[in-house]
Amino acid sequence: MPGIDLHTHTSGSDGTATPRELVRLAAEAGLSAVAITDHDTVDGLPEAMAAGREFGITVIGGVELSVSDGERALHLLGLFLPETPTGLGAVLAGLREKRHDRNRLILEKLATAGVHLDYEKVLALAGGAVGRPHIAAALMHMGVVKSPREAFERYLGSGGRAYAPKKKMSLDRAVSLLAAEGATVSLAHPYILRCKGPEMEALAARWRERGVDAIEARYTEHSDAQTREYLALARRFDMGVTGGSDFHGAAKPAIRLGRGRGRLFVSEAVLAALLERRAGAGLPDRAGHFPAGIVAGDQFG
Ligand code: AMP
Ligand code: ZN
Ligand code: FE
Ligand code: FE
Numbered sequence: 001m002p003g004i005d006l007h008t009h010t011s012g013s014d015g016t017a018t019p020r021e022l023v024r025l026a027a028e029a030g031l032s033a034v035a036i037t038d039h040d041t042v043d044g045l046p047e048a049m050a051a052g053r054e055f056g057i058t059v060i061g062g063v064e065l066s067v068s069d070g071e072r073a074l075h076l077l078g079l080f081l082p083e084t085p086t087g088l089g090a091v092l093a094g095l096r097e098k099r100h101d102r103n104r105l106i107l108e109k110l111a112t113a114g115v116h117l118d119y120e121k122v123l124a125l126a127g128g129a130v131g132r133p134h135i136a137a138a139l140m141h142m143g144v145v146k147s148p149r150e151a152f153e154r155y156l157g158s159g160g161r162a163y164a165p166k167k168k169m170s171l172d173r174a175v176s177l178l179a180a181e182g183a184t185v186s187l188a189h190p191y192i193l194r195c196k197g198p199e200m201e202a203l204a205a206r207w208r209e210r211g212v213d214a215i216e217a218r219y220t221e222h223s224d225a226q227t228r229e230y231l232a233l234a235r236r237f238d239m240g241v242t243g244g245s246d247f248h249g250a251a252k253p254a255i256r257l258g259r260g261r262g263r264l265f266v267s268e269a270v271l272a273a274l275l276e277r278r279a280g281a282g283l284p285d286r287a288g289h290f291p292a293g294i295v296a297g298d299q300f301g
Pocket of ligand 4: 007009064246
């Protein structure tokens with residue numbers, strides 16, 4: 001049975017494959033559906049959806065947003081967006097403008113630390129949403145660091161010499177923006193919260209209440225125990241289940257589309273169950289020509 005992948009990044013944010021290339025790679029990998037979920041941009045969706053029609057694979061419009069809930073930071077996936085989500089697109093364009101200000105501040109701090117990098121060089125390495133991964137790549141090109149990891153440790157990460165925080169959107173604002181586009185909102189890679197048991201349950205309950213309607217239980221970095229815990233949470237709180245690799249192309253070469261580091265598999269039943277939930281909530285399908293005959297099996301299996 002073919003798999004699917006509901007979490008991928010293109011050159012529109014910090015991945016390396018263009019939207020069309022990514023969709024082609026997904027089709028070549030034998031996936032029947034792929035969601036494009038770039039950070040802070042939906043500009044790649046029309047190209048990706050056209051490629052879906054070209055290569056005969058279902059393309060789901062998505063986005064990944066970093067949000068804050070009080071002191072806590074989390075990532076949300078908005079899935080099943082329309083091809084051109086105009087309202088969301090305008091807000092994201094504003095966020096990307098703010099990224100430029102922050103990036104320039106990072107470069108000023110780098111200069112203070114003795115590293116002189118032109119913003120033009122960073123922009124030349126980026127496609128849409130420009131951020132620290134592109135600054136890290138520029139530092140590698142300059143020979144200042146040997147890996148993105150080193151760039152984050154020495155300069156760009158929260159303990160680094162050129163760290164500048166990013167102002168995040170609030171959870172409530174993000175949920176309402178995504179809901180206005182008819183999206184399914186999923187809590188991305190819950191393992192980064194470093195919470196389990198009652199503490200994780202309380203978070204899921206709280207966020208469910210605030211409009212998060214699915215959990216990305218299946219994810220590249222999740223252990224079997226974590227996957228089981230998140231599937232159980234979804235069941236318990238009547239949330240949907242999503243799953244994906246967080247593919248970034250050559251920027252994270254160990255992570256493969258649909259397979260993560262080799263152990264990931266997201267079945268078509270996951271998509272069918274999401275579509276069933278959407279239908280139940282009166283939301284449009286937006287999964288294009290999903291292959292006929294697939295029925296909602298056990299998304300938890
Ligand atoms: P930004 O949105 O500009 O703050 O950049 C965040 C992105 O940087 C994340 O999505 C990751 O892809 C990347 N990133 C964060 N921490 C690290 C790290 N320690 N090593 C490599 N990449 C990282
Ligand atoms: Zn990324
Ligand atoms: Fe993320
Ligand atoms: Fe991601």
